[in-house]
Amino acid sequence: MKLATFRHGGRERTGIVLLEDRRVLPFAGGPGMRAIIESGELPDTTDPVSLSDVRLVAPLRPASLRDFVAFEEHVDGVRRSIDGSGGVPEAWYDAPTFYFTNPHRILGPDDDVAFPARSVARDFELEVAVIAGPGGSVFGYTVLNDWSARDLQKREMQVNLGPAKGKDFASSLGPWIVTADELDDRKDTDGFLDLWCTATVNGTEIGRDLLGNMGWTFETMIDYAARDSVVVPGDVLGSGTVGNGGCLAELWGRNGRPDPLPLRDGDVVTLTVEGIGSLTNRVVTAPPTGDLPPVRRRDQARARAAR
Template identity: 35%
Template sequence: MKLGRIAVSGPDGDVARLVLVLPEEERVIDLKRASVLALEKQGATGESARRLSEALFPGSMSAAIGLGERFLDAARRAEKERPDEASIPIGDVKWLPASDPSVVRDGLTFIGHIKGFHEKIGHKPHESLLKVPGYFKGTPHTVIGHDAEVPWPGYIQHMDYELELGYVIGRRGGNLRPEQARPYLFGITVFNDFSARDRQSIEMPIQMGPTKCKDFAYGVGPWITTIDEFADLDAISMEVRVNGETWGKGTSANKLWSVDELIAWASLGEVLEPGDVIGSGTMGGGSALELDRKLQPGDVVELEVGGVGILRNRMGQPQSGLWWPEERTPFM
């Protein structure tokens, strides 16, 4: 099952709606509208039908996932009935980020990218990569969806994409072991960790993690495919295209740390929440840095993941007039 979020125009502006995505039929089903119709057919009043449907299908994907099987059962009923009255042509949809996570986590698990990235920056991979599954935390407030324009802060000169899977968490949990982790995985989306390579080279030696080189935009979409549709999480096809030209192609195989280990590690000493997104890390050859290339304003980046779909974003124009700190004199 494929589930997404769209913006629907209302009297007070756009509101978020959850949809069942039917790419083969080139349409989506507004889940709240489908629920209202079904309840009214069963004798519910319009007001009561809308109240219950809003609870089952809020605008927040994270809140809906938090309902557990009740949400999935209601979505499955809509998938079975597929009411035309609740359909919207897929070409008319304004997409929102597939999930609205409480925090963004992004891992580093693909051996090919670890090697390729470090070769380009002229450093050997640190031995700590062999000790724990590395990841960083990013802000959830700059997550963008399919077909959204990517903000380009003017302090960035070397812009890059990163082709990743997005692991969407389905249950609240903490201190998990790898063998306990899989039931906490709700589904998979496409994740683009947009990166400012010139700023990254300045920030990372501070040893506080990435900030302005990452937090300007994270692409999540176009929708989520539930985990039951994937037979093998290490055999998912992945491809990136820029302006229609293939720049990278591979699979989800050859990882240093498994999906279950990454989820378990992220849960240690803290709590995972429904709807949280954990990036898999970049596929080997899944960044322009590994190709000695970089993005330009106006470029269209398409990340395609087998079993999910295509996350497409156009790079915006650099924003001028932004403040940047002046370098300080040495204090040592």
């Protein structure tokens, strides 16, 4: 079942997408997607509307967005691009590592993505996101684009913290949520989803990989995120970028140069995941920002005098 959030008749609604009929069945009472996920039950529906008459938006606004790095090939390629080291750190094999990104900058299908004006090394990231359900279950899946300003990321990660301004300007989700039961028959014997994922820029295919090449299942990722912590229904957890061209930086690292070229204004990126759907966005530039005031460096003599 495909569950969407959409605009129709001047308001935002949720409902079931019937692709074969090109219709949407709106939920009665106008519940938000997070409320539906928390309840674990689907509301009654009302009269259908044509899919062509609605504007799909991000399927939900999660309380948190964790992004994992579950593909070895991606780790190796991006490390070559970011710091020139390459290889996969031994610590990667210990647990499914993740970082938190900004849940307040979630974009949906066909939204423009405004990159920081200071960034020229602009990149996409082809991912699948799992939506946590009640009790740490898997509610469903959607496509995730973890947009990346690689030049900003490269500089700030020299401080040995995770990416910040290189990432928090935008993440895209969509086009809808496919409930877990719809894809159960695509799991292999180890619980990995056997789905092809592709990325195109302006219609040209850049990367293609199997989601089943992940190092951990989505169930393991939810369990690990909840360890000594809390995962609530509606939380979104990204798979991390697939390998074999799931982002430009991986290819830059392997080719030793920015080939293919970084994203530019007007470029259209489409991520497609078999059994889930396609997510398309156009790249633009955000308004320029001012310079920061100079840092106040620590004065050693003053610091000693204060003791």
